[in-house]
Amino acid sequence: MDGTRVSAESLAWCCPVCRGPLDLDFAPTPASLKSLAGRVNSLWRYAECLPLPAPPVSLGEGRTPLVPLKDGVSAKLDFLMPTLSFKDRGAVLLAGLALRLGPRQVVADSSGNAGTAVAAYCARAQLPCTVYVPEGTSAKKLEQIGAHGARLEVVGGDREAAALAAREAADEEGTFYASHVFNPYFLHGTKTYVHEVWEDLGGRLPEVLVLPVGNGTLLLGAALAVAELHAAGLIDRRPALYAVQAAAVAPLAHAWDEGADDLVGVTPAAPTFAEGIAIPRPPRARQILRAVRESGGTFLTVTEDRIRHAQSDLASQGLYVESTGVACWAAVRDGVLGSRTAVVPLCGAGAKTGLAGA
Template identity: 85%
Template sequence: MKPLPDCFCPVDGTRVPSDSLAGWCPACRGPLDLDFAPTPAPLKSLAGRVNSLWRYAECLPLPAPTVSLGEGRTPLVELADGVSAKLDFLTPTLSFKDRGAVMLAELALRLRPRQVIADSSGNAGTAVAAYCARAALPCTVYVPSGTSPKKLEQIAAHGARPHVVDGDREAAARAAREAAVAEGVFYASHVHNPYFLHGTKTYVHELWEDLGGRLPDILVLPVGNGTLLLGAALAVAELHTAGLIDRRPALYAVQAAPVAPLAHAWAEGADDLPGAAPPATAPTLAEGIAIPRPPRARQILRAVRESGGTFLTVTDDRIRHAQRDLASRGLYVETTGAVAWAAVREETLGQRTAVVPLCGAGMKTGMADGCL
């Protein structure tokens, strides 16, 4: 069986052994990275492999799965000249978070905890709940008050216990971390645990395969905690290092204007969020990316900068229009899932190509007010 790679803290270098249930750096309580540098398989060798994200076995830090629900391999369709959409809402739990959740559940199955704990504004929680159900692992998901009732229903339907926290997304994360220090508890954090990022990176490996061994000029990605963007950056680096692509696409990070701490830091030329409180925030339709202080802020800013990309922000009004526009094209996504299209549909790309992810199904939250 493939041995598990160790984790390490990207801030202070602290090593965390592969068999640890710890979900964060024991020194600074920050997120972890994985000591894992795979070499992707050549394009021709992928023919005939399993039709899921596990077809990229060489790039995954875990062996063939026992808890797979067939996640990955979502369609790529054209939206407009030069812009395509990857339909990641067509996954088992209807969001891209399945890509990372299957990795967390598979890891937990290896470590055999007595309890799995996660925190989420909805989609990651439903994904972790589903894959824990598949693995027969007991699971509790901490969610902030105001989480969509449909997402709470989905979490409970999979047999997990939704624990509603009185407060925002950060309050839910704090409550989960406090509970996760108990003995025998595995913290299935889609933010702190690096295995999640090594699941989301398959989004780009699939693009590379579907586009015949190339990538678009621009990857437009919604960013709250940045798990899809950081996964994309991992995949791009792997493909480029292996000589399978000759150039790296620019990463365009999209935030909702009412909650855009990273976009503000970017505009100021900062390498990280300020030590004081982040910029003032307000409610937004894009609840899935409404993260005032993402723990991997420094890594996100660095990844965008190194790619030659930029940050974009979109208002709730633009999100409404983008959701309605996508629905008129036959694509019914939730409001957060529409933010990348909301950003790029008003950008002048010239001859450049771009791909946007449609990350969550519309039935999770319904249409935004004013879209009907």
Template identity: 85%
Template sequence: MTPLPDRYCPTDGVRVPSDSLAWCCPSCHGPLDLDFTPIPASLKSLTGRVNSLWRYAETLPLPAPTVSLGEGRTPLVTLTDEVSAKLDFLMPTLSFKDRGAVLLAEVGLRAGPRRVVADSSGNAGTAIAAYCARARLPCTVYVPLGTSAKKLEQIEAHGARPTVVDGDREAAGRAARRAADEPDTFYASHVYNPYFLHGTKTYVHELWEDLGGRLPEVLVLPVGNGTLLLGAALAIAELYRAGLLNRRPALWAVQAAAVAPLAHAWEQGAEDLTGTTTVAPTYAEGIAVPRPPRARQILRAVRDSGGTFLTVTEDRIRHAQLDLASRGLYVESTSAVCWAAVRDRPLGGKSAVVPLCGAGLKSGLARP
């Protein structure tokens, strides 16, 4: 097999060999990045390639897949003269998390562990369960109390074992990490494992291709753990470095006002999280993350792009979900936060794209 790149800690530079099952930096216990600098293909050379995210093979740290379900290449549709939506809920497991889950399953297949563990508030868990099923890897997904019954059903249907933790999203993460420290266990973490970010970056590579070698002036992205935003930042850097992009878009990061640790840090001009985050119930449960492990990286990516942070109230989230449904787009409430942030916001003629990340069938309508 083609050797995989090593991982390294972005904080202290400690390197982790590619064949290690270690899931974090052995020194500071933070998330890892990948020692990988790809050169994207030109638009012309993409003609005739496979119609999935694997058409961007030069940008991916893995060779041709064995567990693909045809993920990627989702449509881009117009919402207003300025704003378009990318329909990433039209994926095999009905969420954008398939972009990263397929890479985690490929890495897990190479590692050949006794079992795979993951933690999730729902969508990442369903995606990892599906791709582990495809790879014939036994999988346990730790989820917080209150996770959508439909998402639990989907995890079980794929043959994985959902384990409900009596606590919030962070409690589920702690339980998964305890399990990940057991021998011969692969932690398919969409937060700590950098392969997931290299999957989500294909969201931007698709936009770049569909828009004829350019990107909108603004990318509006939901942020909990920040996996889509950080993947977007990776892709933008790759395209710009290769001379395939003349202008880099601003990243607008959106959080629910009820759980907005990054937005609060941004307001204070901080480079990392500050103090204790106030947490209230929110319709946007998929991004209700009080202490994202990659907070410093997220804040830096938004700052370097010339972007900003926006927050949306519960009422705006609910109305945005209903408005999208009235336009024929039935998405879960977390997926409505970006539209909630820009629906009534003057953009001054700037072009923007919002992602619709998860299908409404996964959790239903937000109810007042």
């Protein structure tokens, strides 16, 4: 992120100077809406916008349904992915890259969903994988990671402690760090979320994209896709990005309220139903704040009660979504967007965590 260049063929996982996340020098031109007809029914239909050719590890990820909720807000059902979360969008790119580089081992860190996705795609690619998770991770998510054959390392402490343990392992020779935060290939996978919304809406985007933010990988991917579509003349205006955090762990929302360009006075994470976005120090904080600001968007926070009620509300509509995955609906279901059209992602299946507070 400081201008230092790293070879795409190396196993380097961070900037060797600042130890910050990497970005990818890649500015593709998306295909027109008409030319997408008849293509493969997965995220690989957007081949021009992906930094890797379609890999042999694909599980048919992508092309999840878009369904209306109410008052101009629709939901994209990304919990209907192969491992039941949106993280498959980026994990398939990481597995494809790892397969090309041929490491001795793959390591990842996660509060559950990213680790599950990486474990599944590494299993598909027949790559040995170790996933570092914090204590307190949902038992169902641990079961899913283990079922894919990954070795589990449960780290004492919070999500950040698991990340630090994985990064230490990532420095070992021959190791590919399948980081959904540090590796930019992951963001180029998550951006397909917006390419699909654009296609499903007939070549347009809603006025607002509402996105959950912990490490910000879905929001940053969305910003990439919006920029690509706009630069190609395929949309005439950019939607506002509304970033949602749990009130219990909202370092970016706090920085936003302070008018800051980076984190301000970060405090330790508090317990929250939205465990998947409980990130007190996101490494891409500056990028996230800049992306929201440049889009004309804002930050919203949701209390634990609002998360719990939103999960029950969606379940009553036939959509059983995990507690982290309902955060965006919790933020906008009471009409905060007014008459503006919007899309919210439902990111993970309810079977992964059960009902909030149950």
